[in-house]
Amino acid sequence: MSKESFVRFFDTNYRLLSLIPLTQRFSYKTLASKLLITLVPALVLLLAVTGYFTYSISADFIAVALKRNIQVQNLGQAHALEAFLEDAKQDLLYAAQSHADNISLRDYLLRINRVGGHQYPFMAFISLTGDHHSFVVQHDDRIVELPARRINDISPDPMEFYEHAKELQNGSVWISPLERAQLPFPYDRNANNRLSIHIWQMVTPVMEGGSLSGFLVLAFDAKAIRDILTLYNSTASPLWAYARSSEIRFSYVFTTDGWVLFQSDDEGQQDPELSTYKLRAECDGTMGMPALDSAFRPASNCQRFWKMVSEVQKGKQGVIPYPEDVPGATFHKEHSTAFAPVYFKPSLDSPPVIWNGIAFEDRSRLTMAAGYKHVDVMFLITLAASMLAVIVIFFLSRYATRPIFKLTKAVQNIQASGKLEPIRISRAGYETTSLQDAINKMLLTMRKQMEEIHIRDMRIKSENLREPIEFDESYQALMSSSALNPLPEIQGLGPRMDTLRAEILKAAKVDVDVLIVGETGTGKQLTAEAIHNHSSRRGKPLISINCGELDENLLMDTLFGHVKGAFTEAKGDRKGAFLEAHDGTLFLDEIQVASPRVQQALLRAIAMRKVKPLGSDKEHEVDVRVIAATNIDLRHLIEAKLFREDLYFRLKVITVHTPPLREHRENLLFLAMHFLHEAERITGKDNLTLSKGALERMKSYNWPGNIRELRNCITRAAVMTEGQVIQVEELLLDPDAPNDMRAPTSSDDSGYIFKQHQDDTPYEVHPAPGREASVSSVEDASSAPAERVRLLPDTHEMLNPRQQKAWPRIQQMGSVTRSEYEELLDSQISARTANYDLQDMVSKGLLFKKGRGPSTRYIVVKDTRTGA
Known part of the structure; x- marks a missing residue:
């Protein structure tokens, strides 16, 4: 094999070669350890995977059943609304068949009330052939007849329905959009009383001799629709079959252009106002429409809502699931919204039209309860199986693993205490003894090295912080x-x-x-x-x-x-x-x-x-x-x-x-050296400088007194120092002032203001150079000092312990006298100390003084940021 071939072979099998140390370490373990490591985790993993898949399948079927249930619930509400609209339409058409004067309309509403029908707040006949209008208003079981001359007092004007009424066929009904109505409702004590309600109005033409003589108007209250939704969300619902958990469930009516008009209310409330606060808690959007202030139109990023509106516009119904409340949660509540269109049939021959949409938002713990029950069962099964596996190998691993556990505990104690002491375990096996010796050698080496490093670091740090600062080229350029x-x-x-x-x-x-x-x-x-x-x-x-x-x-x-x-x-x-x-x-x-x-x-x-x-x-x-x-x-x-x-x-x-000075930290050294040179002329000392430790302390300080505080600090240190290098302990900074320990950043390029001599x-x-200046002396005055005005700062860190104890009570009282201040502190201070504390709070802008002598009061200055 050539050299190049060997290199390619080594690169290809690098991952396999890297596993060799792991395999070797595993081979040194005892048989008990090998069995525990392989069998128990494998058994637990197998049971966990089995439980996960069985739960997923059962959860899916439960979710399907819940979605069907809420869809049936929502369709029941939609049917109830359609039935209400149909009843109102039939009542209107029936009234159109008889004479429509005030008496007839009043008697007709009374007959409907006697048979348990719906209570309509307004009914009117608008004549197109003269001024023979009829108006009847019903509220709280009282019916008031209005004369025709008061048509102008009705808002919206019923005459506005003429354009819609003239296009209607006989027997057809048109429903207006939701409107805010202002209706006269006079009674004995107040003839100008008016009702303000939100209504829909049904309009149908009244034919006489084959021609349109007028139109009849019947209004129904939006709260009546809301009450139907509330009924179906209560225990008195016609669809109520079993008790459910106390989750937030509600229904709401929305228009086809995306306006949520109102929601169902909680059971037991007595005639609440129309609201949409439950849906508004889930998404952002626009609040209020001309006819209804509480109406809500979700923003375009509420995709689930607008998908629901789009489906209703198409005449479809369905269920939209929500994502899990907690991302990544295994068990969660089922949260879904069922929606459906509400149809209205204008006449017997016309097809139904979509009036509005209705949605029912449901939350169920059934899936969560099933999940937890499933986990309980799987836990018991896993526990029993694991215990059985452990018992099988218990006798083989008892003596072999006990020394290893002792060694592990000893190492954990070292980690918790931080003491690198040698480990001593008796009756340890071969594997445990070998590991113990290796750990002890490592602990001994670490302890020696840490001691040497610590001693060296402390010496270097101490000496370095006491050395004078070094000026680099950037400082010279500055x-x-x-x-x-x-x-x-x-x-x-x-x-x-x-x-x-x-x-x-x-x-x-x-x-x-x-x-x-x-x-x-x-x-x-x-x-x-x-x-x-x-x-x-x-x-x-x-x-x-x-x-x-x-x-x-x-x-x-x-x-x-x-x-x-x-x-x-x-x-x-x-x-x-x-x-x-x-x-x-x-x-x-x-x-x-x-x-x-x-x-x-x-x-x-x-x-x-x-x-x-x-x-x-x-x-x-x-x-x-x-x-x-x-x-x-x-x-x-x-x-x-x-x-x-x-x-x-x-x-x-x-x-x-x-x-302020805290925003100019990169110029801190420049300013400190300037004031140090100035202090040399005052003290008569030469070649004064700062130590590195002193400079670091100055950089970490927040400088609430800005340039004036820096100048005083440097001057004081120059006077008190015995040598030429000012050390950190010679910087007497305010220990109560808040410090900013963040290191200054390179992006902070601001500078500072200072003057060699400044008198306030x-x-x-x-005067101008070369001219004499006339200085007027200030005479003492006997009048009371003017009230100081300050914006309240953060008070906690600027008050002493006595003031911090009394300040919350002073804020509640609004003002305080000296004697009251002493009582707030249980009379544990003298009158002189009380006067000092109150004057100090006046100078800090928390109080202002009013009056003289014993009647002097110290009044709390209002904090415009908090309204306190």
Whole structure:
């Protein structure tokens, strides 16, 4: 054999050769093991296959019987509806043979009621030769005759049936579509009473002297049809023969164009409204039609329903099975829908026409019960056969397999405990002893290797995390590219920062108001300064007002000023922020906390560009660009009626979003090193850097305080460190802040905002270079602080244990006082601690303060996201 032939032979028989180790391992097993492995599974498999096929055959026959049963049930309901229509048609034709005035129609309905006939809600004769119309309305065993002049009060107008009536032959009947009827039904206490019912109306012509003199109308209630369906789905059904399980079964009537009109109701309900909720629970679709609000038209993806409609349109009946409720389930409930058309014969000589369709949805546990019973029997047979096979080989395998079981249990104990201890089994056979020795050798080798690897890994990891970080070429490129930044105030790279800088430059080019939206610490003040410094107003003042640090009266005075003598402490004139910022920019931080009074004053000042100081009779025109900032979405406050919508749209001519730090993790090292170099100048230390462990800890932190928190963390660590490398234990991060342990992805290309020095003051004037700035001092005010407005954040992680315990009860009460707060905590805290907790929840936007002194109440702020 050549070399090439041998290679081809080896490739062809590779699978057979690969089975040789398995065959060898099997040959080492004992006779008892071989018998158990071969005979018992083979016997169980044979019985399982036999049971499966016998169950499949019996289940198929049961399913066929169930389908026939529900088809008979559905046909019985269809026949009952056809009989109802035929009775109504005969009653109408019989009435057409006699005089049709109000008295005759009333007597005719009374005679039908006396003999136990159907109760028709409306009967009318519409005359075509004059105005001799007759109208009779029946409701709750009362019959009311209506004068002919009230024909206009009937909706729909009976005259609309003229087009259909004139085409009918004598003795023919036409049925209208389902309609919502408004019928006058006056009585002693209310002459204008009206009935609103859903009806079908039968129309037949009335001939007099061989010509059409009018037409007779007989209406029957849709609830009467529904009650027939309900009867056939109850224990009082004419087809009821045995008690069934409590599964959901119902019937429904549908039109030939796919509208489900109503369903049968549960037994025992007293005259419920028409509904389709059971079918709507199974498929999507369109809800409501002009004549019936509860009607339902399934969507086109409900293929079984539309197949049923198509078959009914063709005049066919049948059963459509549903798929199994649980995919892959062996035993399941039989779920099928039987359908059939409901015919109506307009006259004796005409063929029947399809009026509507009826469907009956049935669920049965019979197949499931048979399946479980079958499994029980097969289980007993399999168990008995297996026990018999085991008993046959029991005496041969008893002593041979016991050591193997002990060895298996010992290995399982090692796996559960994780201790690699040697196995000791006495009185073991040859096979068991050989396997035990091999396992013990493997355990010994594994234990030595794991100990060595663990010691080495711990040393490497500990040393590596304490080493200083290494700066690669990408970091150097980042540092170089930051020097080319067109906005030195705004640092950071990536699409997010490019977008922010582009928004700032665009906002700076046009002289319109700007709204800055961003979380706390993301640099909203800095963004406002950048817009001002790159705008046409850069040589003019920039006035900064923090609305959150001033109460309502002081904020009004700070914004608009006052004249001497405007109030007791007004010793001189004060220009106010709007006048101070004339020709420049006015920055309003935390605009969301402004009270309604302040919002109204701001709206007028921004809209008119005029202000009137307190106590002055003269308005001053101002040329001011307004930049407002907020750390929440003002649209939520607008929905909660806490912020003026017109002021919002005045401010948001241009909107600038400052991104949070957690969305810029790839620039975290760049920012940390920047703040570290800044800290070197403060502490007088040189060559400070971060360890790898410290950097990993910073990457895993969520930074709820954004850039401000990062800067404080780095500065604190630089002050506290004893060496040049800041270690992870020297980073004092907030342990209660939620961490995001996900590694940053390469797709996160956003940057950050930072400034070397940033002061947030309520009133700060930034003059142009070379000019002096006048800074107005803020006087203390005795008035009550304005109510703070906040959008409720997720409260669980931001509250201390005392607040978490009391918060659910505070939400239920709607408001709380200090003494009530102490009672919620079983008076286990002091008044000072209670005041601290309540003020803390006010600052977090959960409560707002109302009143003064002992009567002060803390009211829950409505959360617009949850409605709480």
